[in-house]
Amino acid sequence: MAAQSNLHERALTKDTHNGDESRKAGKALRDKVPRKSHAVWQASKRRRDPVDILLKSCQGRIPQLIPIRFGRMMQSPFAFYRGAAAIMAADLATTPACGIRVQACGDCHLMNFGGFGTPERRIIFDINDFDETLPAPWEWDVKRLAASFVIAGRNNGFGKADAREGALCCVQSYREHMENYAKRGALEMWYERIDDADIMALIQRKKWKKMVQKQIAKASSRSVLEDDFPKLATVKNGKVQIKDNPPLIFHQSDLGAAEYDRVVKEAFRHYRETLTDDLKTLVDRYQIKDVAVKVVGVGSVGTRCAILLMMAGNDDALFLQVKEAGASVLEPYASKSVYPNHGQRVVAGQRLMQSASDMFLGWTEERGRHFYLRQLRDIKIKPLVEVFDGPAMARYAALCGWALARSHAKAGDAALISGYLGGSDRFDRAIAEFAVAYADQNEADHTAFLRGIREGRIEVYQEQ
Numbered sequence: 001m002a003a004q005s006n007l008h009e010r011a012l013t014k015d016t017h018n019g020d021e022s023r024k025a026g027k028a029l030r031d032k033v034p035r036k037s038h039a040v041w042q043a044s045k046r047r048r049d050p051v052d053i054l055l056k057s058c059q060g061r062i063p064q065l066i067p068i069r070f071g072r073m074m075q076s077p078f079a080f081y082r083g084a085a086a087i088m089a090a091d092l093a094t095t096p097a098c099g100i101r102v103q104a105c106g107d108c109h110l111m112n113f114g115g116f117g118t119p120e121r122r123i124i125f126d127i128n129d130f131d132e133t134l135p136a137p138w139e140w141d142v143k144r145l146a147a148s149f150v151i152a153g154r155n156n157g158f159g160k161a162d163a164r165e166g167a168l169c170c171v172q173s174y175r176e177h178m179e180n181y182a183k184r185g186a187l188e189m190w191y192e193r194i195d196d197a198d199i200m201a202l203i204q205r206k207k208w209k210k211m212v213q214k215q216i217a218k219a220s221s222r223s224v225l226e227d228d229f230p231k232l233a234t235v236k237n238g239k240v241q242i243k244d245n246p247p248l249i250f251h252q253s254d255l256g257a258a259e260y261d262r263v264v265k266e267a268f269r270h271y272r273e274t275l276t277d278d279l280k281t282l283v284d285r286y287q288i289k290d291v292a293v294k295v296v297g298v299g300s301v302g303t304r305c306a307i308l309l310m311m312a313g314n315d316d317a318l319f320l321q322v323k324e325a326g327a328s329v330l331e332p333y334a335s336k337s338v339y340p341n342h343g344q345r346v347v348a349g350q351r352l353m354q355s356a357s358d359m360f361l362g363w364t365e366e367r368g369r370h371f372y373l374r375q376l377r378d379i380k381i382k383p384l385v386e387v388f389d390g391p392a393m394a395r396y397a398a399l400c401g402w403a404l405a406r407s408h409a410k411a412g413d414a415a416l417i418s419g420y421l422g423g424s425d426r427f428d429r430a431i432a433e434f435a436v437a438y439a440d441q442n443e444a445d446h447t448a449f450l451r452g453i454r455e456g457r458i459e460v461y462q463e464q
Helices: 001-014 017-034 035-039 048-055 062-075 077-082 087-094 138-155 162-182 184-190 197-202 207-222 223-233 259-273 277-283 342-352 388-409 414-421 426-454
Strands: 101-104 113-117 122-125 132-135 233-236 239-242 287-294 305-313 316-324 361-366 371-377
Touching: 017 048, 017 414, 017 426, 035 426, 048 087, 048 259, 048 426, 062 077, 062 426, 077 138, 077 426, 087 138, 087 223, 087 426, 101 138, 101 342, 101 388, 113 388, 122 197, 122 388, 132 138, 132 305, 138 162, 138 426, 162 388, 162 414, 184 388, 197 207, 197 371, 197 388, 223 316, 233 305, 239 305, 259 361, 259 371, 342 361, 342 371, 388 414
Parallel strands: none
Antiparallel strands: 101 132, 113 122, 233 239, 287 305, 305 316, 316 371, 361 371
């Protein structure tokens, strides 16, 4: 454990030498790992069967929900990619890395970014999924993100040049912003955030400006009582409860009512202890009214996820999302988490990488399983990737590259990474080439996945 802790510290803190020395050290790493070496992707003959990896990743999940996960993944190579983090983690471990580690997202694709509200109710743009976060090579996040733009572009019907352009803009933005962050002081970097004004400044066409402004206005005006409560809850015989909507929302317990109530309250008590004293006072104003299983996302389907309905009065509701946290898909190739609870791993990584995090973030344990909690929905703005054309996708790619650079620079050594990247577009072009090659690999894996369904190896449920 001591060795792991030292690794964690080296990965996440700046070295004692100054920025100029860090730049020189980063530049020297090019001799060991040339930037152009990142362009290569070729599956080895010993590469594991992607279907086997997916099936193994389902161990411990709720059996009846696994077909929903696979039903979502079969829809397209893009949908498949979103659920295939475990496959790419194994592949990334075989690619060149210069030796610099950061707190990595672990599942860094373009749909895991978006706008959301800070505790002060400001709108910011950032990474918003950290289920796989772990200290790891910074290149892994960059490569997974860049490849997602090629795959999404193809999904939208782009030509080869436009699909590649998204990846190129993403990496160029990452490099240029990392160079800028290398000049910032530590405290200044900690305060850095991308807000709604930054988002609007990147958008050039009136059509998209109006669309984003409408999204921001709608998200900012929503409320739990008026928007979430009518959709998710109901009152029957004077008792408030979460609405069943099987197979996506349902009540399930293998325990008796009294034992189930005890388990929920004990798990919540452990969660409460992970909050600061002021937030303990806040959550103590609420009472737990109901808990129900809720299927979310693509990669998370089958893990034990739920929504928790709490009330502080007849017209004062709070929904918390409960998500199971297992070992990161990066763990076999990077290092084991230094945290005893994987929910704590997720919370710590999220707080470290985001410029502002949900104030209800906390973790707990229930019958040997690890969980983290956060507020459900709140102010969230989802990117409309499926309607983007080439120029819009390129702008969004630049925004995601910027956000990833900010996250890596906040906890890592920006000057060291910037020194390795340099001022030319050599690294950008290399990653764009990798992204195209890996998009081809992802399509081949999706084809193998569909073949597995036809052969009966994989059971799917297609939602209406």
